[in-house]
Amino acid sequence: MSKLSIFEKNAYISIVIKDNGIWTHLAYTDHNARREYILSDYTDLNSLRYRLDDNIFTKEFWFEYFNNLEKIFSWNIVDKNSLAIFTFRKFKNEGDGITGIRVVIDDNQHFFDKIFQSVRDFSNDLSLRVINDEYMQNLIESLADRLGYDDLMYIDMDLYDFSLFRTTNIYQRDGSVKKLFSKSKLGWNSDLAVIDSINDKRFEAFLTTDLSERELTNYWSNFVLDRPLDISKEQNLLDLVRAYTTIQNFSILRDNKQKLQQFGNIYQKTAMIISGYIPNILGKYSTLLALTDGLELYGNIDCFFDSELRMVSFGKSYAYGINSTDIILTKKDVIPSITKLLIPSSVNGANKIIFAGYAESVEIPRTEFFVLSPQFSMISLPAHQEKLIVNGSWRNGAKMNDMKNEISFISTPQSCYYDSILIDARPRPIIYGPDAYSNKLKIQQWKDDNKA
Amino acid sequence: MIIKRKIFEKYEEYTFSIPYSSQDRVLVKKGDLVKMGDNILRRKDNVVKYSFYLPEQMGVPAEKCLECITCIDGELVTQGTIIAERVVAGGLNVKKLISPSDGVIDLSRIKKGYLDILGEEVITDIKSSFSGKVVDINPVDGIVINSPAYAFDIKLISEVYNLKNDEELNKKVFGEFVFLGDGKDLLLKAEDIDYHNKIVFVGKYLHPSLLNDLFNKGASFVLTYSMDYRDFRTQGLPVGVLGGFGEIFTSEKIIQALKNMIGSFAIVDYEESQIFFLNGRKDFEKKNDGLFVYSLINSMIRSLSLANYGMLGTVVGVEEGEKPFLKVKWENDLIGIISIANVEFLSL
Numbered sequence: 001m002s003k004l005s006i007f008e009k010n011a012y013i014s015i016v017i018k019d020n021g022i023w024t025h026l027a028y029t030d031h032n033a034r035r036e037y038i039l040s041d042y043t044d045l046n047s048l049r050y051r052l053d054d055n056i057f058t059k060e061f062w063f064e065y066f067n068n069l070e071k072i073f074s075w076n077i078v079d080k081n082s083l084a085i086f087t088f089r090k091f092k093n094e095g096d097g098i099t100g101i102r103v104v105i106d107d108n109q110h111f112f113d114k115i116f117q118s119v120r121d122f123s124n125d126l127s128l129r130v131i132n133d134e135y136m137q138n139l140i141e142s143l144a145d146r147l148g149y150d151d152l153m154y155i156d157m158d159l160y161d162f163s164l165f166r167t168t169n170i171y172q173r174d175g176s177v178k179k180l181f182s183k184s185k186l187g188w189n190s191d192l193a194v195i196d197s198i199n200d201k202r203f204e205a206f207l208t209t210d211l212s213e214r215e216l217t218n219y220w221s222n223f224v225l226d227r228p229l230d231i232s233k234e235q236n237l238l239d240l241v242r243a244y245t246t247i248q249n250f251s252i253l254r255d256n257k258q259k260l261q262q263f264g265n266i267y268q269k270t271a272m273i274i275s276g277y278i279p280n281i282l283g284k285y286s287t288l289l290a291l292t293d294g295l296e297l298y299g300n301i302d303c304f305f306d307s308e309l310r311m312v313s314f315g316k317s318y319a320y321g322i323n324s325t326d327i328i329l330t331k332k333d334v335i336p337s338i339t340k341l342l343i344p345s346s347v348n349g350a351n352k353i354i355f356a357g358y359a360e361s362v363e364i365p366r367t368e369f370f371v372l373s374p375q376f377s378m379i380s381l382p383a384h385q386e387k388l389i390v391n392g393s394w395r396n397g398a399k400m401n402d403m404k405n406e407i408s409f410i411s412t413p414q415s416c417y418y419d420s421i422l423i424d425a426r427p428r429p430i431i432y433g434p435d436a437y438s439n440k441l442k443i444q445q446w447k448d449d450n451k452a
Numbered sequence: 453m454i455i456k457r458k459i460f461e462k463y464e465e466y467t468f469s470i471p472y473s474s475q476d477r478v479l480v481k482k483g484d485l486v487k488m489g490d491n492i493l494r495r496k497d498n499v500v501k502y503s504f505y506l507p508e509q510m511g512v513p514a515e516k517c518l519e520c521i522t523c524i525d526g527e528l529v530t531q532g533t534i535i536a537e538r539v540v541a542g543g544l545n546v547k548k549l550i551s552p553s554d555g556v557i558d559l560s561r562i563k564k565g566y567l568d569i570l571g572e573e574v575i576t577d578i579k580s581s582f583s584g585k586v587v588d589i590n591p592v593d594g595i596v597i598n599s600p601a602y603a604f605d606i607k608l609i610s611e612v613y614n615l616k617n618d619e620e621l622n623k624k625v626f627g628e629f630v631f632l633g634d635g636k637d638l639l640l641k642a643e644d645i646d647y648h649n650k651i652v653f654v655g656k657y658l659h660p661s662l663l664n665d666l667f668n669k670g671a672s673f674v675l676t677y678s679m680d681y682r683d684f685r686t687q688g689l690p691v692g693v694l695g696g697f698g699e700i701f702t703s704e705k706i707i708q709a710l711k712n713m714i715g716s717f718a719i720v721d722y723e724e725s726q727i728f729f730l731n732g733r734k735d736f737e738k739k740n741d742g743l744f745v746y747s748l749i750n751s752m753i754r755s756l757s758l759a760n761y762g763m764l765g766t767v768v769g770v771e772e773g774e775k776p777f778l779k780v781k782w783e784n785d786l787i788g789i790i791s792i793a794n795v796e797f798l799s800l
Binding site: 022041042043044045047048050051053061064065068069072191192195196213214215217218219221222225226228229230231233234236237 | 453454455456457461603605607608680681682685696697698700724725726742743744746756757758761775791793794796797
């Protein structure tokens with residue numbers, strides 16, 4: 001494909017098949033008119049989980065799929081004049097046609113070979129890619145450069161597979177920069193293995209629920225087999241998933257200490273991109289709690305929740321900027337808003353103010369906030385159209401590893417939008433247990449001031 | 453976009469094979485079109501006079517049963533012969549299993565923990581309960597037949613834990629699909645009939661005592677809508693769970709749909725985790741209504757919420773939003789609201 005002019009109108013579809021689901025994004029740009037957006041759709045394939053080894057992704061399937069997609073996006077995608085040969089409409093204008101389509105399939109996807117083959121057989125107009133280690137390395141290295149992070153970790157947490165990819169800049173004496181890439185993974189090969197994983201004695205140590213062992217295993221097994229997309233009203237399940245996530249991350253840390261150590265503490269500019277089924281059902285707060293305790297995180301980390309896999313879909317297009325060969329996208333639609341995660345290495349005492357700060361902008365008057373020990377406190381920043389300045393300082397002996405007392409950053413809509421700050425003011429070391437009731441009390445105390 | 457799960461998926465061409473032994477006589481030829489009621493195999497079998505579940509009798513796990521057996525497969529034993537023996541109480545006592553009658557020892561189910569004593573030989577003609585084409589006949593694969601079939605997903609099959617290689621994972625269990633009772637009541641004992649070569653659906657909930665009783669009576673495979681996960685994991689017999697674990701709501705509609713399959717020749721496919729019904733009945737024809745949900749209203753759903761897990765309902769209204777909520781008329785005639793992300797769309 002030839003390089004596009006930055007002012008040319010463009011519409012490009014990216015389809016990601018991952019974790020028994022299809023994420024489809026249609027990106028449209030008209031830089032001349034300063035118009036840019038991404039339309040998204042998700043299709044859960046879990047109901048076909050026993051049949052994915054059949055020839056599901058036939059021409060008929062895709063025809064029906066794109067037919068539906070046209071209605072959802074209000075966009076003409078398929079050329080209806082040539083039913084015998086499946087062709088996509090050439091891009092003409094907004095709402096009519098596309099310049100290209102890319103299908104990306106995760107190599108952890110069940111029946112990967114079968115799905116890959118069927119997509120390849122289906123149409124020659126598709127560009128087919130595989131999400132493997134090489135793809136992820138390329139993606140996070142280019143994103144780290146474009147976003148300006150020295151240390152970037154991509155954490156993908158699906159029920160069966162946990163994958164951590166990390167790229168770290170190593171500054172050489174001659175001023176050049178080397179990139180150090182590492183990956184750490186943990187995977188379960190079957191439903192039974194995931195269900196039985198809760199027999200791990202460590203699981204109990206993180207639980208707060210006081211259900212009987214029978215109820216726990218029955219709830220958990222039904223959850224693993226059905227994989228619902230929303231469990232926000234099911235407190236027991238949320239607790240099980242949080243405990244499961246903490247243990248999986250802790251196991252990864254134990255087996256890959258060298259690769260994961262010092263994350264958040266080497267550089268000022270450190271970030272995590274978090275994606276997958278688990279963060280989507282747990283929500284930001286519980287996901288960050290499980291990650292902080294599982295990976296024993298410290299430091300100052302920007303957290304991106306890529307809940308719709310937009311960074312996997314269009315991260316490279318964004319990172320390559322005007323050198324992109326498919327579509328030129330700016331930050332706004334590809335990069336999600338950020339949660340600033342602040343974890344001091346030392347916190348003393350209880351019920352003392354550990355962090356005090358304020359946020360202000362030309363449209364928002366100065367708003368103060370503070371965090372008490374031992375809270376694990378999520379502070380939602382006010383929605384803002386103008387730059388928002390956030391300043392704060394550690395109190396009562398709390399300090400970060402870099403010994404700096406002040407925290408200051410600017411949230412800029414359109415480019416670097418912070419929507420919340422999460423401050424971990426719990427004294428170290430974090431101790432769970434000895435039983436579910438103690439955990440319940442502790443987590444209640446940590447969550448106590450989950451203020452907005 | 454929403455894809456619905458088909459409770460019964462129709463396969464126009466499902467290939468399966470019926471194994472036969474050297475004593476049996478095959479009554480069809482390669483290329484024959486088999487109709488319902490046609491004789492396909494004359495099988496020489498011995499009547500099972502007694503079955504013993506050794507883990508219960510001898511107090512050993514199923515995989516260690518062979519260690520305490522004092523006879524060999526096919527051995528003719530007389531009444532009073534010791535057929536299994538085990539030293540217990542630190543060598544102070546010996547537990548013995550004595551043959552209650554004359555018969556031939558059959559150890560074909562010993563991996564599941566069963567020892568059978570066979571009686572006289574009987575000859576039975578196996579009739580077809582399906583229509584299909586005989587594509588091959590050979591001693592290795594058996595009678596290979598191509599036939600239309602309906603597949604029903606099995607959530608979990610217990611034995612899958614113990615299967616170690618691909619050959620074992622390809623395992624298939626054949627038999628006539630039968631119901632125990634009307635599928636609604638919780639039973640602890642099976643009827644006093646022979647369940648050999650039968651795949652038995654026990655209904656809404658399976659209790660371990662019923663499971664053991666069914667295998668004592670020769671069942672090839674037991675299906676249940678639900679059971680306790682701990683029981684499922686600790687027993688060592690082949691069981692398939694269709695609905696879920698724990699005491700969950702059992703849908704009347706699904707039980708009714710399964711009842712349509714009573715008497716069908718069925719195959720439990722371990723690799724696919726599905727049961728295939730070869731139903732040749734013309735009165736059971738399912739319509740193909742596609743994979744995608746086009747209209748939420750009137751769609752059939754299954755609840756994944758813990759409050760009424762497994763209950764079926766029909767969508768009667770939609771409250772739009774970032775995560776739409778559905779107004780649902782449930783099977784018990786109550787109307788409720790549930791998140792669209794907490795249901796599974798179905799077609800029967």
